[in-house]
Amino acid sequence: MKLFLPIVIFLSLFVSPLAAQQDAHFDHPGCKTHEIEKRRVEAFAKRAQLVPIAAEDYDVHYYRLDITFPSDGTLPFHGSVYMEVRSLIDDLGSITYNLGDSGDIDSIVVAGERIPTSSITRTQDVVEVQLPSTLQRQEILGLTTYYRHPYGGSAVTMKSVQNVDLGKQILSIASQAEPYDARYWWPCKDDPADKADSVDIIFTVDEPLYPVSQGVVLSDISNGDGTRTVHWQSHYPIVTYLVSIAAAEYNYKAYEFTHSGKTMPVGNWWYGHPADNAEGYAQDMLSGLQVLSDLFIPYPYMNEKYGMAEYEWGGAMEHQTVSSMGFYNTDVVIHELMHQWFGDKVTCATFEHIWLNEGWATYGEALFRESRGGLPALKAMMATAAYYGPGTIFVNNPKQNTGSIFSGNLSYNKASWVVHMLRHVVGDEDFFAATKKYLGGDGNENYRSVTTDEFQQYYEDESGMDLDAFFQQWIYGEYYPTYQFEWGSTENGGMYDVTVDIQQLYIPDRQLFTMPIDLYFAFSDGSDTTIVVQNDEENEQYSFSFPAKPELVKLDPDAWILKRVIETVKNPTFDRGVLVVNGIDWDVEAYTQDLQTMFSDSTISGGMPYTLWDLFPNPSAAYPSSVPEPIGSGAVPANVLGQFCTVVWLGNAYNGDDAAWANTSIYEYIKAGGN
Numbered sequence: 189m190k191l192f193l194p195i196v197i198f199l200s201l202f203v204s205p206l207a208a209q210q211d212a213h214f215d216h217p218g219c220k221t222h223e224i225e226k227r228r229v230e231a232f233a234k235r236a237q238l239v240p241i242a243a244e245d246y247d248v249h250y251y252r253l254d255i256t257f258p259s260d261g262t263l264p265f266h267g268s269v270y271m272e273v274r275s276l277i278d279d280l281g282s283i284t285y286n287l288g289d290s291g292d293i294d295s296i297v298v299a300g301e302r303i304p305t306s307s308i309t310r311t312q313d314v315v316e317v318q319l320p321s322t323l324q325r326q327e328i329l330g331l332t333t334y335y336r337h338p339y340g341g342s343a344v345t346m347k348s349v350q351n352v353d354l355g356k357q358i359l360s361i362a363s364q365a366e367p368y369d370a371r372y373w374w375p376c377k378d379d380p381a382d383k384a385d386s387v388d389i390i391f392t393v394d395e396p397l398y399p400v401s402q403g404v405v406l407s408d409i410s411n412g413d414g415t416r417t418v419h420w421q422s423h424y425p426i427v428t429y430l431v432s433i434a435a436a437e438y439n440y441k442a443y444e445f446t447h448s449g450k451t452m453p454v455g456n457w458w459y460g461h462p463a464d465n466a467e468g469y470a471q472d473m474l475s476g477l478q479v480l481s482d483l484f485i486p487y488p489y490m491n492e493k494y495g496m497a498e499y500e501w502g503g504a505m506e507h508q509t510v511s512s513m514g515f516y517n518t519d520v521v522i523h524e525l526m527h528q529w530f531g532d533k534v535t536c537a538t539f540e541h542i543w544l545n546e547g548w549a550t551y552g553e554a555l556f557r558e559s560r561g562g563l564p565a566l567k568a569m570m571a572t573a574a575y576y577g578p579g580t581i582f583v584n585n586p587k588q589n590t591g592s593i594f595s596g597n598l599s600y601n602k603a604s605w606v607v608h609m610l611r612h613v614v615g616d617e618d619f620f621a622a623t624k625k626y627l628g629g630d631g632n633e634n635y636r637s638v639t640t641d642e643f644q645q646y647y648e649d650e651s652g653m654d655l656d657a658f659f660q661q662w663i664y665g666e667y668y669p670t671y672q673f674e675w676g677s678t679e680n681g682g683m684y685d686v687t688v689d690i691q692q693l694y695i696p697d698r699q700l701f702t703m704p705i706d707l708y709f710a711f712s713d714g715s716d717t718t719i720v721v722q723n724d725e726e727n728e729q730y731s732f733s734f735p736a737k738p739e740l741v742k743l744d745p746d747a748w749i750l751k752r753v754i755e756t757v758k759n760p761t762f763d764r765g766v767l768v769v770n771g772i773d774w775d776v777e778a779y780t781q782d783l784q785t786m787f788s789d790s791t792i793s794g795g796m797p798y799t800l801w802d803l804f805p806n807p808s809a810a811y812p813s814s815v816p817e818p819i820g821s822g823a824v825p826a827n828v829l830g831q832f833c834t835v836v837w838l839g840n841a842y843n844g845d846d847a848a849w850a851n852t853s854i855y856e857y858i859k860a861g862g863n
Contacts, residue, residue, distance in 0.1 A: 192667040215564040245280055246273040248377050248384045249328070256392040256415075257361050257373065257399070257435065261346045262293075266336040267392075269375045273331070275323040283331060284316045286371035286378040293375075300719050313371050333375040343372040344433070351437060351459040358437040358459060359397060362499035362512060364498070367539050367586070367593055370428035381537045381637045383425035392417040393431055399435040400457050400497040401427065422509065424489055425635035426537055432507035434497035439463065443474060447481045447490065455495035461516070469496070469513075472521040472624065479559045480526060480552065485627050488533040488635070506549070508532045519553045529627055531539025537637040539586035539593045541662070544643055546594075547581070547603025554604065557699040564805060567747050570608055571844030573601040574750060581606065581641070581663045605750040606662045612748035613658060613704060622650035657702045657724075669701040670694055670752040671723075675741040686732040688721075688741060693711050693754070695726045708745040711736035718745075741824065752850045753823075757860040760830030766798040766833035770826055771839035771848055774807030779840070786838075787815045798836070801828070803848045826853040834863040 199803065248271060255267035273283065287293065289312050294301040296317055307318035315333075323329055339346055344363045351358045363373055371378040391399035395416050404423025410416050436459055443454040454477070456470045473496060482485050487494060489509045499505075499512040504520050506527030513524070532549035550573060558566035575597040586593050611619040627648040629632030643658050672691040677684045686706060694702055701723040710716045713736045721730050743753050772779050802818040811817065820828065829835060835857065839845040 192405070196815070200335075216689070218451075235671075244251050245277045246275050246283065246323075246329075246377075248273050248382050250386055250390040251376065251384050251431075252390070253431070253698065254390040255373055257344070259359055259361075259394040259397070261339050264336040264338045265342075265344065265373075268332055268334045270330060270580075273329050273377075274328050275325055276382065279326050280319070280323040280327075281661065282316055283329070284314060285375060286313050287315050287333070287375040288313050288337065288342065288372035290341040290372070291335050291375070294336065296331065296333050298329065304779060315375065319862070320510075320704045335375060337373060337707075341372070342842060343369040345500055347502060349436070349459060351439070353459070353463055354437070359394075359500075360500045361399075361433065361435040362501060363395065363431075363433045363504055364499075364501040365429040365431070365851070366505065367429060367542075367590065370431060372589050373422065374431070376428045376431075378428050380427045380429065380535055380539070383535070383635060383637065385425050385632060386423045387421070387426055387431060389422075389431065389433075390417060391420075391435070393435050393539070396437045397435045398438055398440075399432055399433050400455075400495070400510055400512040401485040402431060402507065403492045406748050422489075424492065424508070425632055426508050427637070428531075430508040430532055432505070432512060433511070434499045434510070434512050436498070438497070439466065440667045441466070441470065443470060444656050445474060445477045445494070446488070447478070448486045450486070450490045452487070452490050453493045453495075453512070454498075455493060455510070455549040459498055460511075465516070469516050469518075469521055476522045476525045476556060479556055480529065483555060484529055485624055485629075488528055488630070488631075494525070494528065496524075506531055518556075522553050525551045533635050534627060535637045537639050538623050540583045540592050541583045541638070541640050542586070542599050543603035543606065544638065544640065546599045546765040547607055550600045550604035551607040556609070563746065568804070570605065570747060571847040574751070574847035574850070575602045575605075576668060576752065576846065576850055578666050580666055597628060602750065605814050609662070609703075609749060610647060610655075610658065613655070614647055614653060618647070618651040622647045625650065661699055661701050663821060665699045665719070665791065667694075667698045667745075668750045668752065669703065670698075670754065671705075671743060673743045673753055673755045674758075675738075677738050679737070680733075682735070684734050684737050686734060686738055686741070688722055688730045689727075690723055690730070690743070691727045692723075692725075700726060703749055706744050706746065706748065708740075708742040709734065710742075712739050725830045740826070740827075747847075747851075753853075754856055755826035755853045757826045757830045757853055757856045757862075760857075760860045760862065762830070762833040762862060764831045764833070766796055766834045766836060767824075767829070768798045768800050769835060769836060769837045769852075770800065770802045770804070770818075771845035773804050773844075774809075774811075775804075780807075780809075784814075786811060803844065823848050823851045824853075826856060829857040829862065830860065833863070 199356055216787060252270040252273040255265055257265045271285065293308070297306060298320060299321055303317055309316040317331065337861065344361065344367045346359065346361050348357050349360045365373065368378060370376050372423060384502050389401045391401065392415050393640065395414055397408065399418050401420040403420050406419040406421050408418045429502050438457040438459055441456050444451055445454050454474065456466055458466045477487055477494065482632045493512040496513045497510050499514055499534050501512065502514045504513045504515055504524050506524045511524035526549040527545065531545035536542050538630050554566050554569040557569045579595065581598050581599050581603050583592050583599070622772065626643060640659065646653055670693040672693055675686065677686045677690045704720050704724050706718050706720055708716065711734065715736060744751065772783055774780060774783060800816050800818040801824050802821045805821055839849065
């Protein structure tokens with residue numbers, strides 16, 4: 189879908205060195221997962237501000253959900269939830285758990301004994317049950333809640349939708365519970381730090397709907413009264429927000445995935461697009477299973493399944509063993525799959541640390557691109573995730589600021605850059621080794637909830653490095669480094685002495701960053717080298733000596749640091765006319781025709797001859813005949829800018845254009861006299 193046209197940007201019209209940042213770009217084609225996910229929590233944000241901390245004096249071992257979902261939306265869904273808990277203290281006299289205040293409790297049963305209403309207290313979404321007798325440390329208790337909940341105000345949606353392949357309207361029933369909304373469709377201890385060891389999920393729906401959920405199917409029974417009951421079971425630890433229902437009259441196709449000597453079923457349940465599209469997404473899913481299992485550890489739920497089930501929440505959600513999909517493209521498919529490792533198996537202990545889920549899942553998209561297209565594909569993907577604005581990745585007071593949990597710029601994009609930078613700081617070998625240890629083996633104890641401090645420890649242990657400064661500046665601090673960069677060389681007895689001056693700007697208004705920086709040197713004899721320097725001062729000079737004359741020096745040429753670079757434009761000649769810098773990706777279908785039209789009718793140059801520089805690699809379909817071959821790609825070096833009297837930048841703030849702008853010495857060029 190084409191939503192807006194590219195914009196020709198003439199540099200002389202700009203007066204501010206920093207483009208305005210937006211938290212979401214819903215208008216862009218290929219809308220990112222986090223941008224859609226953020227929409228679904230807004231409806232629940234106000235009530236989530238009222239959420240108290242769940243009880244910490246007991247641990248949940250097991251849930252059994254047995255719920256009936258009528259197709260008549262005026263009727264409540266209803267059923268029972270059995271919760272088995274272990275006391276963590278002596279003399280535990282009450283159990284506190286969660287159920288939304290719109291839900292009605294019919295009865296509560298403990299050890300076969302119905303609890304009197306006088307022993308049940310409800311305050312908003314908290315239920316407190318006085319026990320018939322106290323529990324001692326390590327004692328086990330079973331509690332069953334029989335309840336009803338209207339669809340309205342719940343975390344379950346019911347909608348009439350079109351099944352494209354069947355050519356008819358069908359009903360969709362689906363849940364969406366992250367971050368704090370499991371309580372709005374089933375009674376539970378709604379705390380991401382407390383994983384149940386296993387769960388049985390029994391859903392009854394009207395035929396021909398089929399309810400998809402966690403784990404494997406134990407039974408599928410037609411009840412003879414127009415309803416069917418499907419019993420799902422999972423023996424992997426799970427948090428409450430990852431329990432789900434997605435029910436519809438689905439199209440279905442089964443696959444298999446084999447890794448490390450194990451084979452598991454893979455399923456695709458869909459209705460909203462043709463079968464050939466569904467097959468393409470399924471192949472992305474299967475490819476992703478292979479790539480991510482090879483990179484990290486085998487898929488964490490090999491004894492059960494993985495799948496995708498379409499639903500009507502408008503985004504996508506990493507429900508354990510089966511992602512719910514309201515939006516499809518390759519990146520979304522990989523993002524939700526990546527969550528099975530990062531977010532499902534290993535889960536943020538509180539939503540202050542949501543970046544451990546979402547930053548990793550976003551970086552998974554880039555890793556998948558890298559597996560197909562190498563470093564250039566990785567760099568291009570990371571450029572689309574660059575964020576040049578304020579705010580911390582660590583989420584302060586998430587229960588009072590629910591919307592900040594799903595900040596696309598911070599929890600997703602900038603957080604993916606933290607993972608990317610950490611990879612380069614410790615090196616690939618230590619990075620992937622530490623990540624495998626972080627994910628752990630297949631024992632239940634490894635399906636756990638963690639904090640940033642725990643995560644950090646794995647990478648320090650593996651690399652032997654002290655990473656405190658790294659995590660403090662990137663997770664708990666704001667912004668990014670802006671480097672002012674100059675270099676020069678002099679001949680000295682057959683050698684060339686080179687100095688590189690790096691200044692961090694905006695200090696002390698912004699924090700000083702401590703980072704290793706790659707410096708790339710290209711020489712007159714065709715050779716090149718990269719040297720890593722440690723940068724931890726506001727002004728630093730680095731000295732080198734080489735046997736060949738340096739022709740070019742680049743700071744962080746492979747873009748391993750989220751940064752801005754301002755390189756001085758020295759001795760400009762301004763003798764080469766017009767340079768057109770194309771910042772729009774030819775391979776984004778929504779823009780291809782507009783680009784071809786603009787270049788062919790001389791809109792770009794006003795009919796004047798021009799030289800082209802492309803921020804992107806050559807388009808897969810080759811350049812139109814009206815477009816000259818570019819003289820380079822990627823960020824434009826300062827010495828290239830200085831050759832042209834006029835620079836025209838064609839951009840749309842999408843797919844890496846912002847990052848390229850931030851790392852091109854535009855304002856140095858203008859200060860030097862360019863147009």
